[in-house]
Amino acid sequence: xxxxxxLGSLPLANRFVRTRGEEEPxxxxxxxxxxxxxxxxxxxxxxxxxxxxxxPYRSSVSGTFREHCAQMALEARAQFGPAFGKRLAVDIxxxxxxxxxxxxxxxxxxxxxxxxxNLAEIANNRGIPTICAFWGKEAADEIIxxxxxxxxxxxxxxxxxxxxxxxxxxxxxxxxxxxxxxxxFHYAWELIKNNAFDTIxxxxxxxxxxxxxxxxxEKNGLRIFDARVFPVHGGALRVYAVLDTNxxxxxxxxVQEMLNFEDENGLYNKKTYREFAGKVEKIRKxx
Numbered sequence: 001x002x003x004x005x006x007l008g009s010l011p012l013a014n015r016f017v018r019t020r021g022e023e024e025p026x027x028x029x030x031x032x033x034x035x036x037x038x039x040x041x042x043x044x045x046x047x048x049x050x051x052x053x054x055x056p057y058r059s060s061v062s063g064t065f066r067e068h069c070a071q072m073a074l075e076a077r078a079q080f081g082p083a084f085g086k087r088l089a090v091d092i093x094x095x096x097x098x099x100x101x102x103x104x105x106x107x108x109x110x111x112x113x114x115x116x117x118n119l120a121e122i123a124n125n126r127g128i129p130t131i132c133a134f135w136g137k138e139a140a141d142e143i144i145x146x147x148x149x150x151x152x153x154x155x156x157x158x159x160x161x162x163x164x165x166x167x168x169x170x171x172x173x174x175x176x177x178x179x180x181x182x183x184x185f186h187y188a189w190e191l192i193k194n195n196a197f198d199t200i201x202x203x204x205x206x207x208x209x210x211x212x213x214x215x216x217x218e219k220n221g222l223r224i225f226d227a228r229v230f231p232v233h234g235g236a237l238r239v240y241a242v243l244d245t246n247x248x249x250x251x252x253x254x255v256q257e258m259l260n261f262e263d264e265n266g267l268y269n270k271k272t273y274r275e276f277a278g279k280v281e282k283i284r285k286x287x
Contacts, residue, residue: 003043004273005031005197005280012046013201031200031207037215038268040188040207042200045162048115048134051203066098068232069155072182073102076151079180079240087150090143090174092135092167093157095119097128104128108151113139135161136170143174150176155184156236159204169220172243180249181222181241183213189267190235197280208237209267210258217241225251227258 011024030043077084089103094112096119104110112130114120120132133139135154143149152171161167171181186199188207200207214224217239226240242249266272 001032001034001041001043002270002273003030003032004270005200005277007031007197007200010201012051013203014051027202029200029202033270033273034212035270037212038209039212040191040273042202042205044202045205046202048160048162051160065232066102068230069099069102070105072099072153072155072184073106073108076103076153076180076182077106077108080150088146088148089151089153090149092152092154092171093160094123094128094130097123097126097130099153099155100128101126103151103153111143111146111149135167137166137173140170140174148176148179149174150179151182152179153182153184156186158183158185159206159208162205164206164216165220168217168222172221175243177243178246178248179242182238183241184230184236184238187229187235187237189229189237189262189265192267192272192276194235195276195279195283196235197283209262210237210239210255211262211268213237213239214255214259218244221245223251224255225249227255229258 007029009026010029011026017024027046028044031040032043033040080087087108088111089100089108090111091100092113094100094114097112100110100112110128112123112128113133113135114130115132115134117132120130123130131139131142152175158167175181185208186204188209190196191199191207210227217224221244222241223244224239224241228238230236230238
């Protein structure tokens with residue numbers, strides 16, 4: 001692991017002091033690049049119970065994101081074509097039910113999984129059935145007991161997870177044989193291109209490119225068949241995956257095109273990350 005950016009010791013984001021003079025704990029914030037697989041990651045993982053048991057951010061406050069969710073739901077429905085039938089969509093880290101509300105409108109049965117009690121309560125109250133739990137074996141077992149999921153979505157959560165292998169593996173377990181996975185997360189290319197160092201904070205463990213995600217999914221019995229970038233949240237990569245036993249879904253040209261793009265732009269070269277760190281330092285000095 002090559003450390004290319006050290007932002008010092010900082011307090012956690014999305015946590016606010018309740019009393020004047022309250023001391024906030026600070027934690028090192030360092031970005032590391034894996035020379036083996038190309039994944040960027042933090043040097044330190046904060047206990048998720050500390051970060052996510054109560055969460056102040058609500059997905060539904062953004063009209064742009066609600067529109068993005070509606071398009072995602074219609075696209076998921078189109079994947080099944082005329083034989084749509086009765087399908088179950090499961091959203092991991094479903095927040096206040098913003099995405100699943102759109103899947104429900106598109107004709108899916110829906111189920112959310114989210115560890116934040118305040119958000120699970122909001123979602124259940126608005127008619128989006130939600131399990132209040134972290135995603136893992138127990139949550140996956142619950143989905144399997146219901147017959148499995150036709151679609152599993154995870155938007156803006158995969159980068160928040162320390163155990164990415166366990167997360168992807170349990171998603172594969174809970175997926176039906178002909179089901180699809182749609183994961184969406186910050187794209188490291190946008191981080192580098194836009195000097196977006198403000199998106200590096202303790203909630204975001206990983207900064208993904210396509211190649212390391214493909215390697216991760218393959219380790220867990222999944223095959224990425226499509227990949228696209230969307231402008232939402234400052235540039236997000238969405239990957240579409242099926243079980244590696246699903247031969248009916250063919251891999252699309254977008255996958256190789258994106259891998260070529262990443263190679264051509266030096267995203268697997270330490271020099272690119274050194275140059276990025278230099279730009280961040282220049283912004284700091286100029287300010």
